[in-house]
Amino acid sequence: xxxxxxxxxxxxxxxxxxxxxxxxxxxxxxxxxxxxxxxxxxxxxxxxxxxxxxxxxxxxxxxxxxxxxxxxxxxxxxxxxxxxxxxxxxxxxxxxxxxxxxxxxxxxxxxxxxxxxxxxxxxxxxxxxxxxxxxxxxxxxxxxxxxxxxxxxxxxxxxxxxxxxxxxxxxxxxxxxxxxxxxxxxxxxxxxxxxxxxxxxxxxxxxxxxxxxxxxxxxxxxxxxxxxxxxxxxxxxxxxxxxxxxxxxxxxxxxxxxxxxxxxxxxxxxxxxxxxxxxxxxxxxxxxxxxxxxxxxxxxxxxxxxxxxxxxxxxxxxxxxxxxxxxxxxxxxxxxxxxxxxxxxxxxxxxxxxxxxxxxxxxxxxxxxxxxxxxxxxxxxxxxxxxxxxxxxxxxxxxxxxxxxxxxxxxxxxxxxxxxxxxxxxxxxxxxxxxxxxxxxxx
Amino acid sequence: xxxxxxxxxxxxxxxxxxxxxxxxxxxxxxxxxxxxxxxxxxxxxxxxxxxxxxxxxxxxxxxxxxxxxxxxxxxxxxxxxxxxxxxxxxxxxxxxxxxxxxxxxxxxxxxxxxxxxxxxxxxxxxxxxxxxxxxxxxxxxxxxxxxxxxxxxxxxxxxxxx
Numbered sequence: 001x002x003x004x005x006x007x008x009x010x011x012x013x014x015x016x017x018x019x020x021x022x023x024x025x026x027x028x029x030x031x032x033x034x035x036x037x038x039x040x041x042x043x044x045x046x047x048x049x050x051x052x053x054x055x056x057x058x059x060x061x062x063x064x065x066x067x068x069x070x071x072x073x074x075x076x077x078x079x080x081x082x083x084x085x086x087x088x089x090x091x092x093x094x095x096x097x098x099x100x101x102x103x104x105x106x107x108x109x110x111x112x113x114x115x116x117x118x119x120x121x122x123x124x125x126x127x128x129x130x131x132x133x134x135x136x137x138x139x140x141x142x143x144x145x146x147x148x149x150x151x152x153x154x155x156x157x158x159x160x161x162x163x164x165x166x167x168x169x170x171x172x173x174x175x176x177x178x179x180x181x182x183x184x185x186x187x188x189x190x191x192x193x194x195x196x197x198x199x200x201x202x203x204x205x206x207x208x209x210x211x212x213x214x215x216x217x218x219x220x221x222x223x224x225x226x227x228x229x230x231x232x233x234x235x236x237x238x239x240x241x242x243x244x245x246x247x248x249x250x251x252x253x254x255x256x257x258x259x260x261x262x263x264x265x266x267x268x269x270x271x272x273x274x275x276x277x278x279x280x281x282x283x284x285x286x287x288x289x290x291x292x293x294x295x296x297x298x299x300x301x302x303x304x305x306x307x308x309x310x311x312x313x314x315x316x317x318x319x320x321x322x323x324x325x326x327x328x329x330x331x332x333x334x335x336x337x338x339x340x341x342x343x344x345x346x347x348x349x350x351x352x353x354x355x356x357x358x359x360x361x362x363x364x365x366x367x368x369x370x371x372x373x374x375x376x377x378x379x380x381x382x383x384x385x386x387x388x389x390x391x392x393x394x395x396x397x398x399x400x401x402x403x404x405x406x407x408x409x410x411x412x413x414x415x416x417x418x419x420x421x422x423x424x425x426x427x428x429x430x431x432x433x434x435x436x437x438x439x440x441x442x443x
Numbered sequence: 444x445x446x447x448x449x450x451x452x453x454x455x456x457x458x459x460x461x462x463x464x465x466x467x468x469x470x471x472x473x474x475x476x477x478x479x480x481x482x483x484x485x486x487x488x489x490x491x492x493x494x495x496x497x498x499x500x501x502x503x504x505x506x507x508x509x510x511x512x513x514x515x516x517x518x519x520x521x522x523x524x525x526x527x528x529x530x531x532x533x534x535x536x537x538x539x540x541x542x543x544x545x546x547x548x549x550x551x552x553x554x555x556x557x558x559x560x561x562x563x564x565x566x567x568x569x570x571x572x573x574x575x576x577x578x579x580x581x582x583x584x585x586x587x588x589x590x591x592x593x594x595x596x597x598x599x600x601x602x603x604x605x
Binding site: 180181182183184207209210223225228230250251253254267269271272273274295297298311313317318341342355357382384385400402403404405406407410434435 | 547553582
């Protein structure tokens, strides 16, 4: 068993390696050779309610898993038309020769039933070449949660086959945009990572910007122009209760939570100068972190809470700086050509993602925390504000298009890209969208 | 002979048309060119007036909040008008163009609005009468994506608050 897993591991590493070797020759997106996987529709047991069968929940769950795996860029889900075995029999004991024949290397099977208003989903992951079971798990939940079950299964499969935590059972908070460019209506919106279950958290009566989750995903901090007083707010997603947290005589903006969720770090602008402050949410104690006549903004903590990266124009132009969380030991880390903004510390702690502006183009890139090893992942007319997937493998950001003289052709959309610079994808949203922020894993 | 004359006439007409069209093209380019000096908008398009002869806005160069000579002239007119109209309070809105990151632009708009406020204060207007708000890149006055549009959007606008 161990040997076989090691082989699979080697297989993944091998293909990952070969993709690095290809970088200089071929810049097409997602040319990594993905692992062929068959996701059998989940068998719906006959005693289940008619409703469950009507929405074809077994087949729907398998499609969600396939879509998640496909969009990660690491897997190639095979066409269901080529599947020979029936879902219920495959789930009991796959005929591995059949699956080998269609070149599947991994197989996902499962079954679903409803008893006493509880949805029970069972799934198994099989190693086709070794003819062995790799995972067997069962989940019981309320029937309306069936999409989440599909995401949790996707995370289990991803983790088992890549060795890394997944990021499918997550949500994205963003700003939904509508209306003409000079009078945009903006609302806070939240959706599942795959674009399902969109909900609006504000009505669009006032301008809202830059929402970010707290570590437990129950609270959001954002900026609102409510009553023409631009301030940092706190919103409880479940109760809908909103409160001002940065009610200083001036503008508060660019908020983010500390990794322990106890503080909000933000910029406070007054008299033409922006500095960085923290507010303790329990004691309401305010601490000034930077004190400089230049603009200091876009602060982001390291995952251990010991450091802060931020954006400052103290050198004359926007550059990225790192300091201790008490504001001491400030070091500039960007010295490349162009100007830099929106630094965000990776959840793994080893990288900082940023926006770079150079010769009329906007880039999303990553660098080590000392500023070395800069890699630009994507170039565009306008894009900014990267946010990390909880496993630190994918970045989500937004793009705006160039518009005509009357604002025609303008759009704002969400995109994701792999840390490798491959697998760039549009994230579909119901309206135009900007300022995305990725939650941590919900399970 | 006749043929030659008509040929020459045709040539003249073509030549004249060519010169005219060249002129037209030249004046349009010239018009746009004179609207931006260096990187700062100096035209009158988009400008509104607080009162006769008192423009409501000043323009800035990319990433800058320095007031140009023309801007200072405009703000002295605003200050004079505010001295005469003591009951009126104003809000100065600071704006940035779309070619920057959102958060930095909010700070930049605030810096521009305060540069305007500070100048009005040096000409005797009490700071209590001047509120300041930054919209960053959120409220462009020109929705286009061109150097002209961006130059018109890098602005601070003084509006009556009461």
